[in-house]
Each structure stands twice: as structure tokens, then as C-alpha cells.
């Protein structure tokens with residue numbers, strides 16, 4: 341009993357050493373006190389040790405110290421990586437631009453054009469295999485030579501995006517990463533939602549939280565006009581009848597852009613590209629695979645509208661598109677938000693970037709036959725209902741007024757340049773391949 345009392349008395353002793361007054365208790369009381377002090381010390385040391393272990397195990401590794409694995413891409417992070425990122429984005433007096441989809445067709449041309457005039461450019465691309473990734477790797481070589489570093493990663497990787505905005509204060513984002521192709525949407529609808537909707541939102545989230553907020557210029561598409569029959573297509577025309585999921589995701593992008601502009605004060609410019617073609621183009625596009633098939637003496641399919649109607653496109657040459665992109669970047673006003681909050685209304689624009697002269701697909705094939713000096717084996721079939729539209733035709737007066745956009749390359753001239761690049765690039769001759777790389 342008395343021992344129990346004594347123990348409870350010992351437990352009530354002050355734990356602060358300075359307040360402990362030595363007393364004249366018997367020796368067994370001292371032993372008990374020492375024993376208790378040792379137990380407490382052991383308990384606190386164990387707790388401290390557990391805390392340290394938990395801290396090291398559960399805290400995220402510092403990405404500046406060790407590289408991390410990107411979502412669907414290379415590893416990123418670390419001192420050397422950050423140095424490459426900063427060096428690529430460095431500029432004396434120009435823009436500091438993050439180009440998404442930099443290893444894509446338009447992304448490569450725009451990045452090189454911006455770098456050449458002195459802007460600081462950082463590329464981002466996930467190098468997916470929608471079409472030959474070898475071609476994307478070859479474009480990366482061009483970018484490397486031009487001094488543009490391309491980070492391999494996905495726009496859905498918000499941690500990577502945050503890191504990029506931490507390392508570089510981008511003034512602009514040229515957003516070109518997307519799942520392209522009108523007809524492929526029937527085979528892989530999820531990829532359109534992943535890149536063109538979820539990916540776009542992920543990018544806008546990063547932009548709205550960045551300090552400073554960048555101005556954004558991004559690629560919408562002529563396909564948003566869908567079944568619109570009023571020609572030429574003007575930005576004021578209706579865009580609520582998309583004919584493909586691709587078009588629907590681009591239209592959704594335009595609405596999402598409105599929301600981020602409205603809530604967060606992001607300055608956003610959408611560019612509706614009209615069937616862009618040229619050297620280093622996309623192998624999934626008709627002019628590209630027609631060239632390949634004609635040269636291989638394989639039959640090509642040409643679609644026609646009901647009642648043998650013509651299908652036509654406002655084919656637009658890549659150099660004209662590049663000028664349009666640069667014009668849009670140069671006239672983009674600053675975003676107005678900060679810390680994720682809007683201060684005042686910000687710029688929100690949409691422009692057609694087309695060629696203003698539609699050409700029937702049959703005419704495109706005739707030009708290719710002349711340039712390739714091979715007669716095409718043609719199969720004419722009714723246009724399947726798989727997302728295609730009968731014709732496109734851009735009214736470009738708005739882009740002309742705002743930044744002097746005026747396309748100057750007709751389809752004959754543009755295809756001549758494409759065919760010359762194609763024949764060099766796929767020639768198998770070292771000298772000619774080198775020429776394909778130098779002609780950009």
C-alpha cells in the first residue's frame with residue numbers, strides 16, 4: 341500500500357530538472373526515482389527516434405536534389421536538369437515561353453522561330469506513339485541544335501508543371517500539346533479527353549497559380565465549325581455542331597478557356613488552325629500518307645460528298661501558321677491575376693488562322709502526282725460518317741486586323757517544299773537526310 345502511495349507521489353514530481361529539489365528520502369526511494377527517470381528518457385528517446393524515421397520515410401524527396409520519374413516520360417529534377425531548363429528559357433529582352441507539344445509538327449516550327457529571334461524557350465512533350473515517335477525524336481534533334489531543351493513529360497503531370505513554373509517565370513505559354521486527328525477519335529476517344537480536356541485543365545491550373553501568371557496562346561481547330569454551312573467561316577459563326585469528338589474537345593477547350601479567363605484573370609488566345617501542312621508534318625494527315633502511298637504505288641482513297649460533291653480544305657502552310665502564332669504571342673496582353681485570384685478583366689481572344697482559299701482534295705492529289713511524277717491509283721468513296729466535314733474556309737480578317745496575319749503560300753508552293761523535304765528525309769542517303777535537317 342505505502343509503496344503504491346510512494347510511487348504515485350514520485351509520479352507527481354515536477355519533470356523540469358531545474359525545479360527538482362533534492363530531499364532526504366530513503367535509498368529505495370532514490371532507486372525508484374532513478375528507474376523512473378530512465379524509463380521516461382527511454383520513452384522520449386524512442387518517440388523522438390520514431391518521429392525522425394517517419395520524417396525521412398514519408399516526406400517527399402526534394403526534386404532539386406534527386407531526379408523524379410515523369411508521368412509517361414523521362415525522369416526530371418535534379419541540379420543539372422534545372423540548369424538545362426533555365427538555360428533554355430533564358431532571354432535578354434524577349435519573351436520567356438513554355439511550348440507544350442514542342443516535338444510536334446507546329447510545336448517544332450514555332451519553337452525554332454521564337455528561339456531564332458531571341459526568345460527564351462522551354463519545350464514540353466510526352467513523345468507519345470500516336471504516330472511514328474522516331475519523327476518526334478528527329479524533330480527533337482532540330483530543337484536541340486537550335487538551343488531548345490525539351491522536357492519529356494505529360495501536361496497532366498501537375499507536379500512537373502509546378503516545378504517548371506518554380507524554376508522559370510514564364511511570360512507566355514504556347515500550348516500546342518493535343519491529341520490531333522479527326523477520324524482517330526472513333527478508335528480512341530479516351531485519348532482526346534485525356535489530352536485536350538484533362539490536360540488543358542491541368543495546364544490552366546498551373547498557369548493560374550503561377551507568379552507571374554503567363555499569357556496563354558493555344559491551338560483550337562477549324563473543326564469547331566463542324567456542320568456550319570455559312571462561308572467563309574468567321575469567328576462569329578456558330579460552333580455548336582461539332583462533327584467529331586476531336587472537334588467537341590476543342591470546342592470544350594474554348595469554353596474552358598472562357599472560365600479560366602473569367603475566374604482567374606488569365607489572358608488566353610485560341611487559334612483555330614485550318615489543316616496545317618508542310619515539311620516535318622504529321623504522317624497521319626492525308627497529304628502526308630498520300631505522298632507515301634503514291635510513291636509506293638499503293639491505292640489511295642479519296643472521299644467525295646453525296647451526289648459526287650467535292651470535299652475541300654483550306655490547307656494552310658506551316659510558315660504562315662508560325663507567323664500567326666508569333667503575332668498572337670506578341671499581341672497577347674498580360675494576365676491580371678495573382679496568387680490564384682483575378683484582379684481585373686483579362687484579354688480573351690479567338691482567331692481563325694487559315695489560307696482563305698479552299699482546294700478540293702482531288703486537286704491536292706493532282707499536285708502531288710505532278711511533283712512526285714507518279715500517277716496515283718485512286719479509289720473514290722463516299723465520305724464515311726466518321727467525323728469529317730465537307731469543306732473548310734477561313735475568314736481571317738480578325739487576325740489580319742489584330743496582328744497583320746496574311747498567308748502568302750499557296751498549295752502548289754507549299755506542297756513543293758513538303759515533297760522536297762519528304763524525299764530528302766526518307767531517301768536513305770546521309771547527304772540528303774542532312775539536307776532535310778538543315779532546311780528549316
Ligand SMILES: O=C(O)[C@H]1O[C@H](OP(=O)(O)OP(=O)(O)OC[C@H]2O[C@@H](n3ccc(=O)[nH]c3=O)[C@H](O)[C@@H]2O)[C@H](O)[C@@H](O)[C@H]1O
Pocket residue numbers: 520521522560561562563613614615616624625626627641642643651652653701723728
Ligand atoms: O483543321 C483542323 O482543325 C484539322 O485539320 C486536319 O484535319 P483534316 O482537315 O481532316 O485533315 P486530313 O486528315 O489531312 O484530311 C484532309 C482531307 O483529306 C480527305 N481524306 C482524308 C483521308 C483519306 O483517306 N481520304 C481523304 O479523301 C479528308 O476528307 C479531308 O477532306 C488535322 O488532321 C486535324 O488534326 C485538325 O487540325
